[in-house]
Amino acid sequence: xxxxxQHPSTLSVxxxxxxxxxxxxxxxxxxxxxxxxxxxxxxxxxIIDIRSNVGEKKDQRIAVTLNKTAKHFSLHITETxxxxxAVYFCAATFGNEKLTFGTxxxxxxxx
Amino acid sequence: xxxxxxxxxxxxxKTGQSMTLQCAQxxxxxxxxxxxxxxxxxxxxxxxxxxxxxTDKGEVPNGYNVSRLNKREFSLRLESAAPSQTSVYFxxxxxxxxxxxxxxxxxxxx
Numbered sequence: 635x636x637x638x639x640q641h642p643s644t645l646s647v648x649x650x651x652x653x654x655x656x657x658x659x660x661x662x663x664x665x666x667x668x669x670x671x672x673x674x675x676x677x678x679x680x681i682i683d684i685r686s687n688v689g690e691k692k693d694q695r696i697a698v699t700l701n702k703t704a705k706h707f708s709l710h711i712t713e714t715x716x717x718x719x720a721v722y723f724c725a726a727t728f729g730n731e732k733l734t735f736g737t738x739x740x741x742x743x744x745x
Numbered sequence: 746x747x748x749x750x751x752x753x754x755x756x757x758x759k760t761g762q763s764m765t766l767q768c769a770q771x772x773x774x775x776x777x778x779x780x781x782x783x784x785x786x787x788x789x790x791x792x793x794x795x796x797x798x799x800t801d802k803g804e805v806p807n808g809y810n811v812s813r814l815n816k817r818e819f820s821l822r823l824e825s826a827a828p829s830q831t832s833v834y835f836x837x838x839x840x841x842x843x844x845x846x847x848x849x850x851x852x853x854x855x
Contacts, residue, residue, distance in 0.1 A: 635804075640787075643785075666842050668842065668843065668844070670844075670846075675848075675849075676848055676849075677749075677835050677837075677846030677847050677848050677849050678788070678835070678844075678846050679846070680843050680844065680845075683842065683843065723787060723788065727842070731776060731793075731795065731839070732778075732790060732793060732803070733790075733844060734790075735780075735787045735788040735789075736787055737785060737786060737787040738787050
């Protein structure tokens, strides 16, 4: 089955700087890669996703890049703000079902 | 629009007790899932249901059973709780990929 590795496990950045979280996946058939943000005491919330037919997708300060050849994808957050502090999870799947999640990155924005 | 509703939010069980975690979604999604979340291990799939009337095991099904009661509801049952089942449990539903998660049930087994 699919295996997703996520790095780093913790990340601290100064407010206003950029943050990058990286994930690798094992199943070359995977074609859907979402990212989730989990705030304290809440369930994960989808923030951005990308399908295998594109290499990059942006939504305001958030972007995701996908390298199918290397089987890795990354989340980029620019101009970080205190409300970006949370745990972020990447995931991968083939055919829109049974997401396999990474182990999460705890992002802390330092004011 | 409630999305995915889980009950209860917190529960303490004694070893050997049984309980059912309830989940309901109002988005008319076909697929529903139960995950557990443990520190440093991310979200691991317990069981899922691709459609009403079907259920399948995920990565960590031992000690659990599920029921897809109808399209809206997907319950998770612990028949004889063990301390290793102390965790936060999340229900989710999806249609064409994007998951919507509930707010979770924090379960402690003593």
